[in-house]
Amino acid sequence: xxxxxxxxxxxxxxxxxxxxxxxxxxxxxxxxxxxxxxxxxxxxxxxxxxxxxxxxxxxxxxxxxxxxxxxxxxxxxxxxxxxxxxxxxxxxxxxxxxxxxxxxxxxxxxxxxxxxxxxxxxxxxxxxxxxxxxxxxxxxxxxxxxxxxxxxxxxxxxxxxxxxxxxxxxxxxxxxxxxxxxxxxxxxxxxxxxxxxxxxxxxxxxxxxxxxxxxxxxxxxxxxxxxxxxxxxxxxxxxxxxxxxxxxxxxxxxxxxxxxxxxxxxxxxxxxxxxxxxxxxxxxxxxxxxxxxxxxxxxxxxxxxxxxxxxxxxxxxxxxxxxxxxxxxxxxxxxxxxxxxxxxxxxxxxxxxxxxxxxxxxxxxxxxxxxxxxxxxxxxxxxxxxxxxxxxxxxxxxxxxxxxxxxxxxxxxx
Numbered sequence: 001x002x003x004x005x006x007x008x009x010x011x012x013x014x015x016x017x018x019x020x021x022x023x024x025x026x027x028x029x030x031x032x033x034x035x036x037x038x039x040x041x042x043x044x045x046x047x048x049x050x051x052x053x054x055x056x057x058x059x060x061x062x063x064x065x066x067x068x069x070x071x072x073x074x075x076x077x078x079x080x081x082x083x084x085x086x087x088x089x090x091x092x093x094x095x096x097x098x099x100x101x102x103x104x105x106x107x108x109x110x111x112x113x114x115x116x117x118x119x120x121x122x123x124x125x126x127x128x129x130x131x132x133x134x135x136x137x138x139x140x141x142x143x144x145x146x147x148x149x150x151x152x153x154x155x156x157x158x159x160x161x162x163x164x165x166x167x168x169x170x171x172x173x174x175x176x177x178x179x180x181x182x183x184x185x186x187x188x189x190x191x192x193x194x195x196x197x198x199x200x201x202x203x204x205x206x207x208x209x210x211x212x213x214x215x216x217x218x219x220x221x222x223x224x225x226x227x228x229x230x231x232x233x234x235x236x237x238x239x240x241x242x243x244x245x246x247x248x249x250x251x252x253x254x255x256x257x258x259x260x261x262x263x264x265x266x267x268x269x270x271x272x273x274x275x276x277x278x279x280x281x282x283x284x285x286x287x288x289x290x291x292x293x294x295x296x297x298x299x300x301x302x303x304x305x306x307x308x309x310x311x312x313x314x315x316x317x318x319x320x321x322x323x324x325x326x327x328x329x330x331x332x333x334x335x336x337x338x339x340x341x342x343x344x345x346x347x348x349x350x351x352x353x354x355x356x357x358x359x360x361x362x363x364x365x366x367x368x369x370x371x372x373x374x375x376x377x378x379x380x381x382x383x384x385x386x387x388x389x390x391x392x393x394x395x396x397x398x399x400x401x402x403x404x405x406x407x408x409x410x411x412x413x414x
Contacts, residue, residue, distance in 0.1 A: 014376060015367045016387055024396035025179055027190050032212040035395050037404035042382060044389050049210045049403055052361075053218035056405065060358075061225045061269040061276045065205040065283045067232050068196035070101070070164070071171025076124040076139055084124065085114030086139060087174065088167070089202060089235050090253075092150055096341070097200030097232050097255060101164035106154035108142065112235070113149050130169045133159045137166055164199055174202050174235070176399050178366070190400070198257065200232035206399040207280030207362045225274070227265050229258040231286045231344075246373065251309040251347040256286050258340050260332045263290070266356075267325040275358035277407075281371050287356040288312075289344035294324025297331060305342035312346065321355055348374040359407035364390055364397040379406055 028034050036049045047055065056062075072088040091100035093108040100107050113119065119141060126137045135157040142150040155166060172183050173191055193208035195216075219226075234252050266287075269276055278284035289307045295317060296305070319327070332340060347370060360378060364387065365371035376383045386404065395402040 012368075014369075014372050014383075016384070016391075018367055018397060022391065022395075022397045022401075023178065024398060024400040024402075025181060026186075027209060027400045028396075030212060031190075031210055032215050034210050035393075035402040036210075037386065037390055037393075037395060037402070038407075039379065039382070039386055039404060040407040042385075044386065046389075046393060046395075050215060050218075052215055052405065053222045053224070056219065056222070056224060056277070057275050057358075057407075058223050059272075059274045061227055061265065061274050062219065062279055062361075063227045063229065063266075063276060063283045063287060064193075064195060064208060064279045065231050065233075065286065066193070066195050066197040066228045067201040067205060067230050067282070068199045069173060069192055069201045069204050069233075070199050071167045072174045072202040073172040074126075074139070074167075074170065075172070076126060078118055078124060079121055080118075082115060082118035084116075084119050085112075086151060087112040087114070087202070087235070088151075088171075089148060098198075101167070101199055102162045104160060104162055106152060107163050108150055108152045110145060110148050111151045112147075113141070113151075116149070126170060128170055130157070130161065130165065131159070133157060133161070135161060135166065135169075137170065176203065178398060179400075195228070197228075198230040198232075200230070200255070202235050203233040204399065205231075205233060205280045205282045207283075207360075207403060209400070210361075210403050211279075225265065225269065227262045229256065229262055229283065229286050229290075231256050231282045233282055246349060247310075249347070249370070251345045251370065253343055253345045254282075254285075256289060256340075256342045256344055258286070258290060260329060260338055260340070263325055263329055263332075263340065266290075267322060267329065270321045270325065275407075276356055277359040277361065277405075278357050279361045281360070281362055281374055284357055284360050284374070285344060285346055285348065288348065288354065289342065289346050290328065290340075291321060291324045291355040292346070293340075293342055294327040295319050297327045305340065307342075307344045307346045309345045309347045312352070318353075318355075324355070348377045350377045350380070352377045354378065359405060361403060361405050363399065363401050363403055364395060366398065375406070378408075 032049045034049045036047045038045050038055050074086045076084045088109045090110045092110050094100045124139045137155045140152045191204050232255050292307045292312050293305045
């Protein structure tokens with residue numbers, strides 16, 4: 001696989017003018033009344049998102065990321081009264097989100113710290129009552145790691161309180177920084193998909209925010225199959241590209257969890273040549289990473305299921321999707337595993353050869369972002385036509401903005 005160096009060396013090729021008034025600060029209500037740009041092999045039109053069941057292929061498999069956004073922003077006061085914000089980015093000890101959020105004594109997180117210079121005394125605390133039970137939460141700064149810090153949280157309570165309970169009670173939901181506004185009451189539901197289940201993300205998989213029960217019902221009635229997996233979205237998804245060449249950008253690491261049942265459904269879809277459509281860039285990166293897990297298992301006798309940033313571009317072996325999924329399923333059967341855990345730093349740029357998907361449902365992304373690189377990898381130069389169409393037809397952009405369905409498949413009757 002060869003990357004397109006033309007794109008990698010010139011970031012301006014992935015640039016466009018995004019006026020501030022095109023950035024949606026709030027979602028439309030109801031959420032499925034957002035606009036949907038329909039793209040299929042170069043042709044474009046637009047609909048309301050409620051019409052998704054009308055334009056999606058009848059035998060499609062939709063893959064959703066069921067991660068749930070946690071209250072990752074914590075606010076402490078120093079003894080001198082300075083306000084310190086601790087933004088929990090990634091669990092460090094325990095390293096898995098589920099284990100960390102269910103810990104009962106102490107945890108360590110990789111965090112961003114706002115107003116860090118005012119954090120002089122190394123131990124800060126918050127006293128509160130949760131369900132009428134007194135709790136004291138302590139935060140201790142351990143060491144700096146790049147532009148973040150390791151912070152140990154410990155707590156005292158009279159009941160069995162896990163760390164996830166503490167975040168729910170005193171933390172704040174983390175909105176994307178480009179919204180540049182305070183958290184509002186409605187954000188608790190607006191910035192969460194209706195099928196969110198597995199706690200761990202510090203950013204929502206925003207392509208899923210448009211779905212309602214009515215839309216899901218319409219898709220089921222059309223015969224669309226649903227598959228759920230989990231990729232916990234990190235704050236790195238908003239990390240701007242600050243280097244001259246994209247090859248120098250360091251991609252963030254994220255955790256993936258998928259059931260054997262979901263993998264078997266995907267294997268069946270591959271066998272039957274059903275189009276697999278990712279709901280969002282996080283689902284897409286998960287699917288493509290899972291393919292590479294299967295590919296890696298044939299190259300290493302003892303494989304840790306992890307995909308590095310550029311590994312797929314260097315791989316000497318390229319299995320079929322069916323064979324790659326079977327490799328993983330056989331491994332899980334051998335060890336009697338119901339769930340697969342892995343991680344990925346995969347960065348998808350023009351030149352990447354997609355192994356799994358026939359389409360993606362996605363919002364409109366920031367200029368010069370890794371997410372826009374992914375879209376350009378999928379539709380090529382047509383990304384410019386798509387974004388020009390969206391701007392001319394007054395689509396709303398970014399997390400709370402409108403949606404698109406980008407297909408490379410036989411055209412649906414619309």
